[in-house]
Amino acid sequence: MKVGIIGLPQTGKKTLFQILTGNEIIDPAKAFKPVPGTADILDSRFNILKDMYQPKKDVRARIDLVLLPKMEAETIAKGGIFRDIADMDAICHVIRSFEDDAIYHEEGSVDALRDFQMVNSELIMHDQIFVEKRIERLEAMVKKIKDEEQQKELVLMNRLKEHLELELPLRLLGLSPDEAKIIRSYPFITLKKLVIAVNVSEDDLGNESLLAGFKESCDRLAIEVMLVSAKVEAEIAMLDSEEEKVEFLEDLGITATTLETLTRLCLKSLNLICFFTVGEDEVRQWLVRENSKAPVAAGVIHSDLQRGFIRAEVFKYDELIDLGSEAELKKNGSFYVEGKDYIVKDGDILNIRFSV
Numbered sequence: 001m002k003v004g005i006i007g008l009p010q011t012g013k014k015t016l017f018q019i020l021t022g023n024e025i026i027d028p029a030k031a032f033k034p035v036p037g038t039a040d041i042l043d044s045r046f047n048i049l050k051d052m053y054q055p056k057k058d059v060r061a062r063i064d065l066v067l068l069p070k071m072e073a074e075t076i077a078k079g080g081i082f083r084d085i086a087d088m089d090a091i092c093h094v095i096r097s098f099e100d101d102a103i104y105h106e107e108g109s110v111d112a113l114r115d116f117q118m119v120n121s122e123l124i125m126h127d128q129i130f131v132e133k134r135i136e137r138l139e140a141m142v143k144k145i146k147d148e149e150q151q152k153e154l155v156l157m158n159r160l161k162e163h164l165e166l167e168l169p170l171r172l173l174g175l176s177p178d179e180a181k182i183i184r185s186y187p188f189i190t191l192k193k194l195v196i197a198v199n200v201s202e203d204d205l206g207n208e209s210l211l212a213g214f215k216e217s218c219d220r221l222a223i224e225v226m227l228v229s230a231k232v233e234a235e236i237a238m239l240d241s242e243e244e245k246v247e248f249l250e251d252l253g254i255t256a257t258t259l260e261t262l263t264r265l266c267l268k269s270l271n272l273i274c275f276f277t278v279g280e281d282e283v284r285q286w287l288v289r290e291n292s293k294a295p296v297a298a299g300v301i302h303s304d305l306q307r308g309f310i311r312a313e314v315f316k317y318d319e320l321i322d323l324g325s326e327a328e329l330k331k332n333g334s335f336y337v338e339g340k341d342y343i344v345k346d347g348d349i350l351n352i353r354f355s356v
Helices: 013-021 028-032 044-053 073-078 080-086 112-144 148-165 177-182 208-220 230-237 242-252 258-269 294-301 303-307 317-323 326-331
Strands: 002-006 035-040 057-059 062-067 090-096 193-199 223-228 272-277 282-289 309-316 336-338 348-354
Touching: 002 013, 002 080, 013 035, 013 062, 013 193, 013 230, 013 258, 044 272, 044 282, 044 317, 062 258, 073 080, 080 112, 090 112, 090 258, 112 148, 112 208, 148 177, 193 208, 193 258, 208 223, 223 258, 230 242, 230 258, 258 272, 282 294, 294 303, 294 309, 294 348, 303 309, 303 348, 309 317, 317 326, 317 348
Parallel strands: 002 062, 002 090, 057 282, 090 193, 193 223, 272 348
Antiparallel strands: 035 062, 272 282, 309 336, 309 348
């Protein structure tokens, strides 16, 4: 599961990628190729569980991120950037909203909403061009041979074309399972979930009016949006201890780093949730598809646990924090035993019982 990071030149996307993954990009040639990396899932719940259990070992879940080439006239004209994006499972679009005379903007001025709409139009146009070419080919084939499957696809493609001509992404179009299957192998970009990270100055981190300027468009297009300051995050990353980081955030009036919010939104875009296993030996964070049943979550830990699943002992992170210990959870009746049909929730703490 990969999240591709895209954006116009000089938006700060490379800085965010480097902070998230720890990958330092020095080679200029890599600017024209996708750069893979992995990032820890930043989750304050994990830190609290680690402090509570003091385990011998702790392991965060990780997510695959790919820094894609900058979206400029040359890469758009060649089309390679769209093939790179199509290979991703979700997209994070970094948009510049900070002013800095030392950093040029290819449009000559900083206008975050304009840049958002421009890139969004390019993504829609890519899908529209593909659909139009596919319709031409299908019409030619249907004239030669009356094939029911091709006729069915032609009807669907015309429906997609009408939708895209309204400048709407395909993720808004309710597709049946059969329709989704027909286009599964096609390189549609606007079917993918999209997260917008508006890169702002430190002073604008809490600027609700700036965020509101995006909310209407993003809500209408099923896009997640947030403010992030790459400059502030870089300063936080340079601090040596967690205590210093917490103090820095408190001084800014921030309860969590914006990178934590960003990774959470990336998980949401991939339809993933977090669950935990805890104990004196290890505290570990895991990822599983939303609406997965307990045996599937057990299989994320180890295939034997899914194969021999008996039951899941479950307690809730929030209830653990409220009551303070597993012993208090049991006294309070907040320690649950669930079977194979239990749907795992974000923040669940699981202990799998199994036999193989």
